[in-house]
Amino acid sequence: MITFVIKKNRFLQMIPLARVALGRGTMASSERIAADARSRYSASPGDTGKMREETVARKIGPLGSVAVSGAPYAVFQDRGTSRGVPATHFFTGAVQAEEAKFGPAMAAEIKSALGG
Numbered sequence: 001m002i003t004f005v006i007k008k009n010r011f012l013q014m015i016p017l018a019r020v021a022l023g024r025g026t027m028a029s030s031e032r033i034a035a036d037a038r039s040r041y042s043a044s045p046g047d048t049g050k051m052r053e054e055t056v057a058r059k060i061g062p063l064g065s066v067a068v069s070g071a072p073y074a075v076f077q078d079r080g081t082s083r084g085v086p087a088t089h090f091f092t093g094a095v096q097a098e099e100a101k102f103g104p105a106m107a108a109e110i111k112s113a114l115g116g
Contacts, residue, residue: 022063037069
């Protein structure tokens with residue numbers, strides 16, 4: 001028989017630490033997506049660089065963040081158009097590449113914040 005004795009309950013002190021870790025983790029994920037999207041975008045003749053420059057990560061609240069492209073035509077470059085602009089999937093590909101990394105990265109952030 002194994003008996004566990006809890007000498008000090010730190011649960012309430014762990015909550016703010018975990019929240020900070022989650023916020024840090026989501027921002028890191030958004031930054032990886034934005035950086036990957038910028039590296040996947042291949043410039044075409046006449047490209048001003050605006051879409052690459054405006055693909056960034058932004059914090060939205062204490063726990064959330066997003067990767068966005070401020071260029072209004074970014075979605076057309078990513079998905080293509082019926083008028084002949086081919087899809088580059090520069091942004092979609094970056095999101096898909098991050099999917100497998102997200103869970104383990106968040107777990108590592110929380111473990112580190114809680115002293116594990």
